[in-house]
Structure formats: C-alpha cells, structure tokens
Amino acid sequence: MSQIVPDWSVLAATCPSRTSLARIANKWTAMVVTVLGDGRMRFGDLKTNIDGISGKVLTETLRDLERDGLVTRHVFAEVPPRVEYELTELGLSLHEPLLVLCRWAEQHIAQVLINREQYDAR
Numbered sequence: 871m872s873q874i875v876p877d878w879s880v881l882a883a884t885c886p887s888r889t890s891l892a893r894i895a896n897k898w899t900a901m902v903v904t905v906l907g908d909g910r911m912r913f914g915d916l917k918t919n920i921d922g923i924s925g926k927v928l929t930e931t932l933r934d935l936e937r938d939g940l941v942t943r944h945v946f947a948e949v950p951p952r953v954e955y956e957l958t959e960l961g962l963s964l965h966e967p968l969l970v971l972c973r974w975a976e977q978h979i980a981q982v983l984i985n986r987e988q989y990d991a992r
Contacts (some may be wrong), residue, residue, distance in 0.1 A: 893938060898923060898931045899967045903957065906941065907965040908955040940964060 878887045898920070903917045905911065907971035917928055932955055940961035940970055946952040957965060 890938070892936060894964065894968070896931070897926055898934065900972065902931050902935060903961060903968050904972055905958045905962065906955060908983070910944070910952055910954045912952065916955065932965065935961070940989065979989055 879885050880887045880891045901920045901923070902916065905916060911919070913925075913928065913932075916932075917923060917925060920928070923931075932941060932943070936943055938960075939958055941955050942958050944956070945953045948955075
C-alpha cells in the first residue's frame, strides 16, 4: 500500500514546514548548528564559542533543536555529571546550507552596511 505524501509549502499559511523554517532562520539556531558541525561539545564550550548568547537562550535553543531531531544530547553518569551535544544525521544535513549562509553574511556585510548608510541618508 502506498503512502500519500502531502505537498508541503512554506508559502502556505497552514503548512507546518513554516515552523521548521522559522526555527532554522533563527540566528541562534544557525550559530549552534554551525558550531556543532565541528563535533560534539559541552554546554560551556558552546556558550564560549557563540559570543553573546545567554545560558537561558542556549538552553532553549538546544531543547528546540533536540525536539526537532537536529541535535542529540548525551548524558554521562559521572560526578559531576557531563552532558555533550552533537548534530544528528538530520542536523548534519542542515549544517552545510547554514555554513554557506554564514559565509555569505560575513563576505557581504561591508556592502550591506554601505547600503544601509546610503538608504538612511535619503
């Protein structure tokens, strides 16, 4: 028996893919996925590598990514407890496109800033 696959479209107001796109478009999500592309990391290492993120926002972002199946959380029965995070296969499939977007932002920020300045001067 064949399964009917719906036609998902982020342009449709009722499409659940919009929530996924919103999560991916979140700046903290992009940064966490980009950093975890280098491999497993502890919470503190993530916080150190992502300048400006608060512990609360990092915790929320990691929980959301775990819920969506993009990140897995590894808890080690040690004293003190140790927790590490890593991208799942699904998360790894998102890493490269987000890395491209991050590179684009870095390569084009000078022109964007010039454009903003010119726009604001009008």
